[in-house]
Amino acid sequence: MKRILARNAPGYLFLSPWLLGFFLLALGPILASLYLSFTRYDMVSDPRWIGWGNYEYMFTRDRRFWKALEVTFTYVAFAVPLRLAFALAVAMLLDKGLKTIGLYRAIFYLPSLLGASIAIAILWRELFSATGVVNQMLALVGIEGTDWITNPKTSIYTLVMLAVWQFGSPMLIFLAGLRGIPKDLYEAAEIDGTPRWRRFTRITLPLLAPVIFFNLVLQTIDAFKTFSSAFIISNGTGAPADSLLFFTVYLFNEAFKFFRMGYASALAWVLLIIIGVFTALAFLSSKYWVHYDNDRD
Amino acid sequence: MAGLELRNVGKSYGSLSIIKGLDLDVVDGEFLVLVGPSGCGKSTLLRMIAGLEDISDGTISIGGKIVNDLPASKRELSMVFQSYALYPHMTVAKNLAFGLQNFNVPKAEVQRRVEEAARILQIGQLMDRKPRQLSGGQKQRVAIGRAIVREPQLFLFDEPLSNLDAELRVQMRAELASLYNRLGTTMIYVTHDQVEAMTMASRIVVLRGGKIEQVGTPQELYTRPQNLFVAGFIGSPKINMLAAKVSRSGGAATIAIDGMPAFQLPGLATGDDALTLCVRPGSMHLGGGDVQTRGKIILVEYLGNETLLHVALSSGQTLLVSDSGRSQYRSGEEVTLGFDLADLHVFDSAGQRVES
Structure with a gap:
């Protein structure tokens, strides 16, 4: 035991910043929130134990909870595949061996660096408002646009577009993955008369599967947790007509606007379980579509 | 096809x-x-x-x-x-x-x-x-x-x-x-x-x-x-290359190579007087050949079916000689080595083959 500890000591030493942070800062609040999720707590009086009450209310009577789920799932379903597809498409363009690739990489990564700032929210409002740039462009080809952000039917898709626009980090990971595919495989395929699309589906995609899988898991978790962009663009309310009521926005409002900390904690745990289930599903499915070159079977 | x-x-x-x-x-x-x-x-x-x-x-x-x-x-x-x-x-x-x-x-x-x-x-x-x-x-x-x-x-x-x-x-x-x-x-x-x-x-x-x-x-x-x-490039062990000077009197060409006695090369089809003469290690003879000289074995490489001898001439140049696998020569030994004129490959100063 002593020897094992001594052997692993450097590992633990390197892990220590994270371990310290986790045990001192994160673990306590996590356990507290689990406890609070079974209580009614307004931050003024002491928490009162109500058993499964919060969860029961959530699933049986809270219509906004279901709306928040609907909004979040819609967002995840569109934003994740579109962002990944767009990131992959750009990565493939950049992989063509341009001399100025470094510059393009930086430019394309820029939107991701800007994150969900106020500036981006204002930019998005400018782009998608009734008199915004998008509508001006549409007008040029004779299409009359709507006010994309205040229209409950379209508002979520402006956020999907924002997510797609911030494709930088999966793009960089895809680019690294594409660089890792030996060029002579494509040459062999070229000599074998493999059409471009088949080269993509039969060589690029399968060989990129580990990277696609990694990006998929990361982006799915990220999308479920999306908060800032929705919060800023909907002015923190989830408006219009709760069409931007992301799960996290709803959770935030319950906690810090209405001070229903117990209920907000229960919401947080439900979100954690949802993310856990989706991640587990991704991992379970991976053995059918992810090929690792170095595993042995 | x-x-x-x-x-x-x-x-x-x-x-x-x-x-x-x-x-x-x-x-x-x-x-x-x-x-x-x-x-x-x-x-x-x-x-x-x-x-x-x-x-x-x-x-x-x-x-x-x-x-x-x-x-x-x-x-x-x-x-x-x-x-x-x-x-x-x-x-x-x-x-x-x-x-x-x-x-x-x-x-x-x-x-x-x-x-x-x-x-x-x-x-x-x-x-x-x-x-x-x-x-x-x-x-x-x-x-x-x-x-x-x-x-x-x-x-x-x-x-x-x-x-x-x-x-x-x-x-x-x-x-x-x-x-x-x-x-x-x-x-x-x-x-x-x-x-x-x-x-x-x-x-x-x-x-x-x-x-x-x-x-x-x-x-x-x-x-x-x-x-x-x-x-x-072709042939292993590598061919021996010797820098040679040509002097002509009448129709005959006399070849002088550092560390070797001069010899005559009949029918040389070039006017060039700076040539490179090449002999494959397998065409080198120990104790024989049309042209002979003395040298000292500085390295013996035993390869099983053949033995490669590195022989240094008095000029300092080393020649490779391929001997049989049963070769008894030792490093440091003085030997007589030579080659036949028929086994020579002759190249002019531009490196092109000259018929001889």
Whole structure:
């Protein structure tokens, strides 16, 4: 035991910043929130134990909870595949061996660096408002646009577009993955008369599967947790007509606007379980579509 | 099957010229080996024939048809890569069938050709394995199998054996040679290994700096190298090179080499008076020969069936002498060594062969 500890000591030493942070800062609040999720707590009086009450209310009577789920799932379903597809498409363009690739990489990564700032929210409002740039462009080809952000039917898709626009980090990971595919495989395929699309589906995609899988898991978790962009663009309310009521926005409002900390904690745990289930599903499915070159079977 | 014609073929990247005005005819059914030191352009030339590199100048024809603008897939050729280039996520069977499926070959025909290739290469028991579960030699067989199933009119090999260990290389060399005998298809084979070139080729093309130095059968290259580069490149152990001065009186040419007695060389067809004389280590004699000198053995390399003696002349130059495996000579011994005039290869100051 002593020897094992001594052997692993450097590992633990390197892990220590994270371990310290986790045990001192994160673990306590996590356990507290689990406890609070079974209580009614307004931050003024002491928490009162109500058993499964919060969860029961959530699933049986809270219509906004279901709306928040609907909004979040819609967002995840569109934003994740579109962002990944767009990131992959750009990565493939950049992989063509341009001399100025470094510059393009930086430019394309820029939107991701800007994150969900106020500036981006204002930019998005400018782009998608009734008199915004998008509508001006549409007008040029004779299409009359709507006010994309205040229209409950379209508002979520402006956020999907924002997510797609911030494709930088999966793009960089895809680019690294594409660089890792030996060029002579494509040459062999070229000599074998493999059409471009088949080269993509039969060589690029399968060989990129580990990277696609990694990006998929990361982006799915990220999308479920999306908060800032929705919060800023909907002015923190989830408006219009709760069409931007992301799960996290709803959770935030319950906690810090209405001070229903117990209920907000229960919401947080439900979100954690949802993310856990989706991640587990991704991992379970991976053995059918992810090929690792170095595993042995 | 098809022949191949290269006419004034060139390749350059910007101002850098890799292949320079190359002419070459490959006869239908020939096993042609492109050999040369690294950077000589042999792989580039093969890739140009394959259609993986553009041609900057000249024309390439396969089976009488100019293919300059034809994509690789339409040139009816197969290529075996140095890295094997097997699709790592596909089984051996799928790797073999993949190319055929692109050409809409009927399923039964794909099956037949895959089985035939598996039988020829004895990889039938590997069909359900992935490339990572194969040894180097097995991967190479699959790569060759993938080329065979296409039934191409031209096979291209880009240093296919260089990733294998020495023993396997010898074995695969023999297998490739017997495959060639069996298929009779035109094959173009790139290697930097002159032993591979000598043992497999119908004809060898020696390349240097993007130019052809000599084209010929292995015997022609060995017995009549056209220039100093080919003389030095072909043959192992390496040929001995001696710098010689010529003086003429009447019709006879007298040769003076540092560390050796002067001798006469009849019928020398050059006016050049600075020559290089070359003798293969196997043509050197210990204690005999038309021209003889003394030297000191400084190194003995025992190779089993032969022994290589490094003999230093009084001039300081070292000559290689190939003796039998039963050689009793020891390092430090003084010996008489010599050669026959008939075994001399003579080259002028420009490095070109001179008949003597």
